[in-house]
Amino acid sequence: MKFLFTKSAAGVTAFAMALSFIPVLHAQEGTTTASGNASEQLVASPTDKPLERQAKLERSWTVFREKGSTQIWAITKDGKKREIQTLAFFTAFDANYMIKLVADGRLDAMPTGDPITSMEGLKPEDFRKAPPMCRLVRTEEHPAVHLMCGNERRVILREGVFHQFGWEFRDVETVPTSEINATTETAAIDEQTIFEEGVEVQGTENRELREHLTERLNLQGKNQVRTRLVKPIGHPEVYVIMPDGTKRHIADMEAVRAHKLNLRQTTEVTEDEIEAFPEGPALTAGASETVVLDATVAE
Numbered sequence: 018m019k020f021l022f023t024k025s026a027a028g029v030t031a032f033a034m035a036l037s038f039i040p041v042l043h044a045q046e047g048t049t050t051a052s053g054n055a056s057e058q059l060v061a062s063p064t065d066k067p068l069e070r071q072a073k074l075e076r077s078w079t080v081f082r083e084k085g086s087t088q089i090w091a092i093t094k095d096g097k098k099r100e101i102q103t104l105a106f107f108t109a110f111d112a113n114y115m116i117k118l119v120a121d122g123r124l125d126a127m128p129t130g131d132p133i134t135s136m137e138g139l140k141p142e143d144f145r146k147a148p149p150m151c152r153l154v155r156t157e158e159h160p161a162v163h164l165m166c167g168n169e170r171r172v173i174l175r176e177g178v179f180h181q182f183g184w185e186f187r188d189v190e191t192v193p194t195s196e197i198n199a200t201t202e203t204a205a206i207d208e209q210t211i212f213e214e215g216v217e218v219q220g221t222e223n224r225e226l227r228e229h230l231t232e233r234l235n236l237q238g239k240n241q242v243r244t245r246l247v248k249p250i251g252h253p254e255v256y257v258i259m260p261d262g263t264k265r266h267i268a269d270m271e272a273v274r275a276h277k278l279n280l281r282q283t284t285e286v287t288e289d290e291i292e293a294f295p296e297g298p299a300l301t302a303g304a305s306e307t308v309v310l311d312a313t314v315a316e
Contacts, residue, residue, distance in 0.1 A: 068285050072250045073113040075289040079147045080114060085121045092145045097130035106133050110141040117148060120213040150219035153189040156197060162189055163197060164216065170200045174207045181208065188220035226293035227262065230286055234258070237284065243276070243310035246283040249291045255283055256291065260314050263297035275302035276310055 080101065081090045090098040091106065101107075107114055133139065151166040162179060163170040173179050179186070204210075230247070239245050245258040246267075256264040257278075267273060273280060300308065 068250055068287070072287040075287045076146060077113045077115050078110065079117050079145070081117050081119055081124060081148075083121045083123060084118055089116065090124060091133060092127070092148075093130060093143055094145055096127060098124050098127040099130040100132040102132050102134045103136065105136045106139070109136050109139070110144075117214075123213060148217070150217050150222060152219050153184060154192045154197060155189055156194045157191055158194060162186075164206060165197070165200060166216070168200050169203050170197060171203055172205045174205050178207055178210075182206075182216070184218060185221065188218055188224055190220055223293035226290045230258075230290045230293075234284065239282065239284070240314050241310075242312050242314060243278060244282045245314070246278065246280065247286045247291060248283050249288045250285050252288075255280065256294075257300060257310070258294065259297060260312060261297075262294065264291065264294040265297045265300045268299045268301045271302040272300050272304075276300065276308065278310075 081092065081098070082088065089101045091101055092098055149167055151164055153162055154165050154170075155162045162173045164173060234240075234245050234247075242257065242260060246255055247258060247264075248255045255267045257267060258264055267278065272278075298304075
């Protein structure tokens with residue numbers, strides 16, 4: 018049975034009422050804490066295991082609504098907005114959705130694609146799962162820090178302004194000058210700057226995910242490198258988390274035997290957590306460099 022909705026008042030009301038029955042996980046309800054308690058309380062499906070629930074939370078789909086409008090939009094990866102006019106969109110790909118309110122006119126610059134009136138021909142990989150993250154960046158040659166969002170950047174005028182927004186210098190990435198120059202510079206950020214909506218920084222997000230996973234491994238008593246084996250839920254690849262903060266893919270069973278690894282010590286993690294770690298060279302049986310797996314990682 019398909020639910021099709023028009024832009025009439027009655028249709029919008031029906032759509033809104035229908036949405037109230039979808040198991041939506043809102044951001045304010047679903048902030049993941051170091052203990053994981055928040056994700057324990059968010060059940061997308063009664064049969065989900067805790068880490069599967071957390072994985073759904075981390076990989077939440079985000080759709081958009083401007084504050085003064087009743088239209089709900091999905092954003093495609095090629096930057097188009099498509100109005101959702103079928104309830105099936107919310108249930109076909111994943112049960113975990115967040116409707117993000119944005120300022121009026123915020124989506125005007127995006128080209129409008131065809132409205133979504135059925136699920137025919139739609140694929141989950143065509144749509145953005147979450148809004149794009151911003152980055153804090155600087156170059157080796159210049160100390161100025163920029164907030165880079167998509168193809169635009171804004172210079173942060175003073176250190177006090179930087180701290181005013183709760184940002185941390187450890188999350189600033191050093192990038193080539195060419196990468197910064199490839200973006201368009203817009204208004205600088207100063208004490209009077211007001212963002213239309215919250216700004217999320219990719220570096221901060223990744224650091225918090227790494228800290229969260231590291232804390233879990235420490236709490237499990239896995240403070241020896243060889244025991245810090247992890248694999249993302251639903252994927253076969255196993256990695257070892259190294260003391261330098263990188264992940265190294267265990268190439269094959271020959272590598273497992275050569276380094277005397279015990280795969281039963283593997284901890285399942287979310288895709289977001291594993292992607293937050295930079296990748297080092299694969300761990301192979303014939304690795305030429307010294308790999309110290311018996312080292313203890315300081316807590």
